[in-house]
Amino acid sequence: MKNINNKDLEADLNSISNLKAVGAPDFFYTRLKARMEKQALSNESALPLQPIVVICALTLFLFINSLLLENDSNRVNANANQEMEALAASYDQTISN
Numbered sequence: 001m002k003n004i005n006n007k008d009l010e011a012d013l014n015s016i017s018n019l020k021a022v023g024a025p026d027f028f029y030t031r032l033k034a035r036m037e038k039q040a041l042s043n044e045s046a047l048p049l050q051p052i053v054v055i056c057a058l059t060l061f062l063f064i065n066s067l068l069l070e071n072d073s074n075r076v077n078a079n080a081n082q083e084m085e086a087l088a089a090s091y092d093q094t095i096s097n
Helices: 006-017 028-046 049-090
Strands: none
Touching: none
């Protein structure tokens, strides 16, 4: 860490104490308040719609997923039965359900 001697410290403190406050331009706060109110109004109008859209999209994905899983399970069962029958036939066996 850099060692600071007293002269440098005093010079830095004096330069900080000589700073003057800077004022805001005319009508700054009224323009800022108007912009914040405009942004708040635009956020309020879009917010109620978003949860509905998300719920509908998730429901749609769930429905499509269940349809695809049902079709896949039928295909897997058919392939598994064919493989078991082929294996049983290679050992001269029969499969009874």
